[in-house]
Amino acid sequence: xxxxxxxxxxxxxxxxxxxxxxxxxxxxxxxxxxxxxxxxxxxxxxxxxxxxxxxxxxxxxxxxxxxxxxxxxxxxxxxxxxxxxxxxxxxxxxxxxxxxxxxxxxxxxxxxxxxxxxxxxxxxxxxxxxxxxxxxxxxxxxx
Numbered sequence: 001x002x003x004x005x006x007x008x009x010x011x012x013x014x015x016x017x018x019x020x021x022x023x024x025x026x027x028x029x030x031x032x033x034x035x036x037x038x039x040x041x042x043x044x045x046x047x048x049x050x051x052x053x054x055x056x057x058x059x060x061x062x063x064x065x066x067x068x069x070x071x072x073x074x075x076x077x078x079x080x081x082x083x084x085x086x087x088x089x090x091x092x093x094x095x096x097x098x099x100x101x102x103x104x105x106x107x108x109x110x111x112x113x114x115x116x117x118x119x120x121x122x123x124x125x126x127x128x129x130x131x132x133x134x135x136x137x138x139x140x141x142x143x
Contacts, residue, residue, distance in 0.1 A: 071103025
């Protein structure tokens with residue numbers, strides 16, 4: 001079970017009539033060449049899986065993510081959803097960094113961002129400071 005699956009189960013428990021899709025886009029390390037092009041690049045998004053309902057253009061799409069750090073994976077996920085036909089999209093997260101909010105707003109200015117809290121900044125590794133730690137580790141007690 002990955003983070004996507006755990007979020008799906010939580011939301012499905014509250015809203016059984018919803019249709020679900022899945023987008024697994026993880027942050028991979030940026031290459032030296034990518035870092036030279038953009039000073040603030042920490043990671044690059046890598047897509048592993050993508051499946052959404054066929055009628056996505058007719059649906060309200062709510063992207064649920066535990067944390068918005070660099071914003072790179074979020075921008076990639078929203079771009080992929082739009083390629084699949086999504087029109088009405090909202091982004092929901094528990095915690096965000098100002099840098100990630102700026103990146104997401106620049107990439108998809110029409111998508112509203114809903115977050116419970118905005119922390120101070122990202123560190124040199126692209127982690128939210130002070131942050132909550134790794135969401136998967138917290139959920140599954142792996143660290």
